[in-house]
Amino acid sequence: MAGQPEQAVELIQIDRITIANPRVRNKRSFRELADSISELGLKKPITVTLRDGSDGPRYDLVCGQGRMEAYQALGQTEIPAFVIDAEPEDRMVKSLVENCARRHHGAIDLLHDIEGMKQRGHVEADIARKTGLSLEYVRGVTSLLEKGEQRLLRAVESGNMPVSVAVAIADADDSMVQDALQQAYEQKLLRGRKLLIAKRLVENRRRRGKGLRVAMPKRTKTLSSGALVRAYKESTDRKRLLVRKADSTRSRLIFMTEAFRNLLDDENFVTLLRAEKLETLPRNLADRIQRGEAA
Template sequence: MSADKRNALGRGLGALLNDSEYVNGTVAKKTSPAVAAPETEGLKSVNAIKINEIEVNPFQPRTEFDEQALQELADSISVQGLIQPVTVRKTGPRSYQLISGERRLRASKLAGLTEIPAYVRTANDQQMLEMALIENIQRENLNAIEMALSFQRMIDECNLKQDELGERVSKNRSTVTNYLRLLKLPPAVQSSIRDGQITMGHARALVNVEDAAKLLFIHHQIIEKGLSVRKVEELVRELQKTPAKNSIGKPTNKPSFQAQKIQSDLASKFNSPVKLKVGQNGKGSIEIPFLSEDDLNRILEMLDW
């Protein structure tokens, strides 16, 4: 393969069309260097836009990108160019904001491209958010927490009700509700969902546990013992039947809101069902149970012991 042909492949869509301009679904002759090609708008028009003129989408629901997958895409783009255009909106004479295609944009930068093909659309902030969310749901397989955060953002910023949101993303209201409930889980549990340590099925069982200490205990058991969703559901039912008791076997008085908050925060930090006991005189104790010697070492490391 000649050097000219390799360079053509690296330039992407225009090169694949023999350096012609692709406008309104047809191939047009490339303009001379002295005359700039007119910029067109709409999803049937593709424009070559400089990468350094494109800013990322502030409404992008995806927060993490697989570095290895990005590099693989970049390697492909280096050889064949970017075949599928990104979508942008114009924000100034030489500035654009990405609507969808951040993964392709990142990979194009890694591949060393200076310009990429793009559709130019007119969109307001609400449309930006909706298009970015829908594009990611359809193409990028958001994890459950990213999906839940995206749904909540659309409700808050676009003033949508849950049934209206369901219509936008082609999901029924109960599915939307199940995702939104995940945001009520402690940060440690949300992180496990995001990282794939526990499944959506596990999470749906955990959201029914109101006691934070019990919830985090079950969460730790799922990861430690690899519990199935059915086993977690059984464990939740058993723990829900068991009231908290003090040392002489009687139900304890309900702790204050402040004590509950501290206990919940500590349990989340140590990923363990921490018990906080506070007497009427202000004295008390903090109990951090451990399940094994390895678990003890984990807690001691967090305490810088």
């Protein structure tokens, strides 16, 4: 696909685009992207391939899932797109390249793209050559993916654990995992903060399993005007109750301060306290009594 002439931008119906390999997006990053598009517009069109459908032209998404979903969230039905002609393998590589270049890509995205290329028949050496990754890295990632080691994969992708250490942990049984960590420490592959992260990861992997649970975004309910008024009223009632409690506490504190002040004016009571070694008071209470006496 290198040297391909620049494509013209076309306006395409979003509902005619299919996402072949959807990914779960970080909600905060998604909001930032949607806000940026709303204020500045779409900086870069998405990329799709054209295919024939029973009801007219259809498109497969190559790059730009986040941009397309943000466009949909903003109420748009059409989106600018580059329409390219590419084979499935080329589409996968292009998607993988974008994942490599993305500043804040998901920790598992790149790794699953490697898995997709493996499933399409690419050998590990071919994947390493096309992606610019080392053969050792590709082999390690492939091994971890086959074993479902998503926790270890996330640690590898985030840079908290070398792929060789992750593979050693995946290959070891529960009784030998600590030995793998000790060996990584002795070889200076895991030190300091990374070692603590690795120990915590191993414990979570033992208790919760190899996979990661993906939290589904909760649906927000649309509030009616009546529900909004009720929520405002409930909030006001809670604040009034808090004020009443604060006033009651203040009154009790004033009463206790005056009571202690009167007792401390009695010399016999003070002598008794000294005899029982109870002559000290909490600092805040003592300060209040002294301020009262000074006044």
